[in-house]
Amino acid sequence: MKKILLLILFLASTVFADIKWHGYDEGIALGKKDTTKIVMVMLEHKGCSSCAYMEGVVFPDKNVQKVINKDFIAVDIDTENDFIPDGMSYIGTPTFYFITADEKVLFKLQGAYHIKDFLGILEKVKAKR
Amino acid sequence: MKRVIQIVFTLVLGLAYLNAADFLMPDQAFKPYAKVNDNMQIQMGVKIAKDIYLYDKKLKIELVDGNGLSIANIQKPATVKHSGDDVYLQSPNFIVTLKNDASLSGIKAVKLKISYQGCSSQGLCYEPYNKIFTLKVDASKLSSNAPKKLKKEVKSQTDTIADTIKSSSFLVVLATFFGFGVLLSLTPCVFPMIPIISGVIISQGEGLTTKKAFALSLVYVLAMAIAYTIAGILAGLFGSNLQAALQTPWVVYSFAAIFVALAASMFGFYELKLPDALVTKVSSNSKRSGFIGVAIMGFLSALIVGPCVAAPLAGALVYIGQTGDALLGGAALFSMSIGMGVLLILVGVSAGKFMPKPGPWMVMVNEIFGVLMLGVAIWMLEKVLPSSITILMYAMVGLGFSVHFGAFDKEGHSFKRTISLLLFIYSLALFISVLAGVPSIKQPLGFLKPSVVTASSSIKTKEFQFTKVRSLEELNALLQKNKGKKIMLDFAADWCTACKELDEVTFADPRVRKKLSDYVLIRADLTKNGAKEKALSKAYGVFGPPAIIFFDKDLQVIEPQTIIGYMEPDEFLNHLNSL
Numbered sequence: 001m002k003k004i005l006l007l008i009l010f011l012a013s014t015v016f017a018d019i020k021w022h023g024y025d026e027g028i029a030l031g032k033k034d035t036t037k038i039v040m041v042m043l044e045h046k047g048c049s050s051c052a053y054m055e056g057v058v059f060p061d062k063n064v065q066k067v068i069n070k071d072f073i074a075v076d077i078d079t080e081n082d083f084i085p086d087g088m089s090y091i092g093t094p095t096f097y098f099i100t101a102d103e104k105v106l107f108k109l110q111g112a113y114h115i116k117d118f119l120g121i122l123e124k125v126k127a128k129r
Numbered sequence: 130m131k132r133v134i135q136i137v138f139t140l141v142l143g144l145a146y147l148n149a150a151d152f153l154m155p156d157q158a159f160k161p162y163a164k165v166n167d168n169m170q171i172q173m174g175v176k177i178a179k180d181i182y183l184y185d186k187k188l189k190i191e192l193v194d195g196n197g198l199s200i201a202n203i204q205k206p207a208t209v210k211h212s213g214d215d216v217y218l219q220s221p222n223f224i225v226t227l228k229n230d231a232s233l234s235g236i237k238a239v240k241l242k243i244s245y246q247g248c249s250s251q252g253l254c255y256e257p258y259n260k261i262f263t264l265k266v267d268a269s270k271l272s273s274n275a276p277k278k279l280k281k282e283v284k285s286q287t288d289t290i291a292d293t294i295k296s297s298s299f300l301v302v303l304a305t306f307f308g309f310g311v312l313l314s315l316t317p318c319v320f321p322m323i324p325i326i327s328g329v330i331i332s333q334g335e336g337l338t339t340k341k342a343f344a345l346s347l348v349y350v351l352a353m354a355i356a357y358t359i360a361g362i363l364a365g366l367f368g369s370n371l372q373a374a375l376q377t378p379w380v381v382y383s384f385a386a387i388f389v390a391l392a393a394s395m396f397g398f399y400e401l402k403l404p405d406a407l408v409t410k411v412s413s414n415s416k417r418s419g420f421i422g423v424a425i426m427g428f429l430s431a432l433i434v435g436p437c438v439a440a441p442l443a444g445a446l447v448y449i450g451q452t453g454d455a456l457l458g459g460a461a462l463f464s465m466s467i468g469m470g471v472l473l474i475l476v477g478v479s480a481g482k483f484m485p486k487p488g489p490w491m492v493m494v495n496e497i498f499g500v501l502m503l504g505v506a507i508w509m510l511e512k513v514l515p516s517s518i519t520i521l522m523y524a525m526v527g528l529g530f531s532v533h534f535g536a537f538d539k540e541g542h543s544f545k546r547t548i549s550l551l552l553f554i555y556s557l558a559l560f561i562s563v564l565a566g567v568p569s570i571k572q573p574l575g576f577l578k579p580s581v582v583t584a585s586s587s588i589k590t591k592e593f594q595f596t597k598v599r600s601l602e603e604l605n606a607l608l609q610k611n612k613g614k615k616i617m618l619d620f621a622a623d624w625c626t627a628c629k630e631l632d633e634v635t636f637a638d639p640r641v642r643k644k645l646s647d648y649v650l651i652r653a654d655l656t657k658n659g660a661k662e663k664a665l666s667k668a669y670g671v672f673g674p675p676a677i678i679f680f681d682k683d684l685q686v687i688e689p690q691t692i693i694g695y696m697e698p699d700e701f702l703n704h705l706n707s708l
Contacts, residue, residue, distance in 0.1 A: 045254075047187075047254075049254060050252045050253055051254065090256075091253075091255065092248070092249070092255040092256060093253070093256075094253070094254075095253075110253055111249070111252040112252035113252065
């Protein structure tokens with residue numbers, strides 16, 4: 001069991017690099033440069049099994065990666081170590097905030113989702129733009 | 130490959146409904162609690178909502194301010210593996226035992242902090258939370274070298290008794306068990322033996338001295354003790370259901386027949402001092418014949434009439450079973466049986482002493498004991514026959530003898546006539562109750578009560594019902610179905626007298642019923658006692674009914690709370706409250 005998990009984590013960490021994750025300030029700065037993109041802020045922390053699902057299953061998916069790299073700027077916030085921006089309340093992790101570069105919240109998403117559903121949500125968010 | 134990972138992950142995480150966007154707020158998902166129980170232990174934990182689980186390594190209980198007290202031990206519930214972590218899928222309940230090393234007294238306020246973190250299986254992990262509880266604890270009730278003493282207090286009666294044997298000296302054990310025996314002799318279990326011993330002694334006839342009556346009673350009791358000891362040792366060593374083996378229908382029928390024969394001899398139908406072919410073999414020595422006959426009666430009646438599985442008996446059996454020390458266990462059982470016999474010896478001696486001089490009185494006393502013998506025979510048949518038949522038998526015996534003893538005579542002592550008449554009326558009532566289809570010993574004419582009352586009481590009994598199981602498979606299925614609920618498992622059988630008492634007294638108590646209404650009630654029916662039933666009792670270490678076992682939310686047996694034998698409603702209520 002442990003071996004399988006390690007394998008998954010290893011695989012996850014290698015493919016995970018396919019999405020570029022930024023810090024909050026860096027993400028906002030990038031968003032101001034390219035205003036067609038939406039900033040996707042993910043609040044997560046270590047030892048959160050639902051976050052591990054997103055990182056291990058959803059984000060390594062080629063389709064998810066394609067959509068995110070094209071239309072989103074991914075920001076990762078570790079709730080235990082990173083500064084949490086004002087107004088980003090959450091009851092648990094993962095919680096996603098889709099915001100514009102001027103920090104207007106387009107959509108708040110709580111919890112982990114399967115690949116298909118997550119892709120659907122990303123499309124909806126894009127339509128809100 | 131990705132597909133595989135995905136499947137593995139989905140399986141591992143068990144994210145059941147990832148699409149559900151409505152997550153519970155933390156205060157709805159987790160409800161921490163803490164309270165002090167009767168043993169001055171602190172029960173604390175977190176009540177979790179549906180689909181919520183808690184991480185074991187994130188669940189911590191700490192003493193913030195002990196006010197002089199400290200934590201001796203924390204009893205943790207069992208965890209399960211969930212995506213590689215140890216988690217609680219059910220609300221965990223911890224039992225914190227405090228110790229009082231500084232020998233403080235009085236009520237102390239203790240501050241305890243519980244920290245926890247968990248996730249929803251729908252795909253959201255909550256932040257860590259903690260809560261501090263301030264609880265009032267009576268320091269004088271805590272031991273300084275806990276948890277030893279406290280643990281003993283919550284041990285079951287059987288365990289305590291088994292421990293007594295283990296830890297005490299030989300003589301202390303014997304004395305303790307003698308005491309248990311004396312106490313046992315005051316329970317209804319032993320009562321049926323009283324007419325037997327009186328009858329056996331009376332039937333010795335004329336010229337019976339007090340000395341001989343004592344000797345006979347002693348022989349009877351010794352034989353009974355030996356029977357108990359042998360049966361006990363065998364049962365302990367082989368772990369079989371001692372009681373059940375002796376309650377198989379053919380054994381019961383044969384003994385009932387013996388008692389009917391005894392009764393017949395009492396009525397003077399034939400001259401039979403003692404009802405055994407063995408006796409006639411050695412009848413050349415008339416003195417010895419009496420003793421051997423009495424010994425055989427004692428031996429047999431112990432096996433048939435007396436095996437109420439009471440706590441001391443079970444305790445000794447558990448000890449023998451655990452250690453294989455048949456000598457000490459057997460000695461304890463023997464001592465207990467002698468204790469049980471004290472009352473019987475007294476009865477036997479007085480039966481001999483106060484026996485009237487030969488004459489018409491003698492005939493009547495014999496007849497009365499004959500009736501009692503018939504009563505015992507019917508009483509034994511109750512174990513294997515439906516109550517309508519046995520009550521009909523009681524009614525017939527009662528009617529016959531009340532008439533015989535002069536219920537309608539115009540002559541004779543008015544006292545005797547009144548008693549006979551009363552017996553006649555009661556027996557008639559019994560008879561009518563059978564005809565009315567509602568046989569009842571306690572309230573033969575109870576069916577005459579207004580029907581409204583019976584209607585409401587029948588509704589009540591509907592709410593209070595045991596689900597019967599007869600095999601381990603049935604039980605396990607039922608347990609799994611009710612996982613997370615409070616479960617009480619009662620081992621019972623139709624032939625078990627103490628079980629009937631539990632049903633008619635303890636479980637009939639409205640307070641007990643109310644308290645038990647939030648329990649899932651399961652009854653392991655051992656009436657048939659076939660291979661399946663034996664496997665069932667063996668799985669839970671039950672020597673014989675009645676035994677009551679409680680399960681916690683993870684379907685673990687709460688062993689210290691196991692009840693063996695009969696328990697009064699008040700005591701039973703206290704027991705439930707301590708759970």
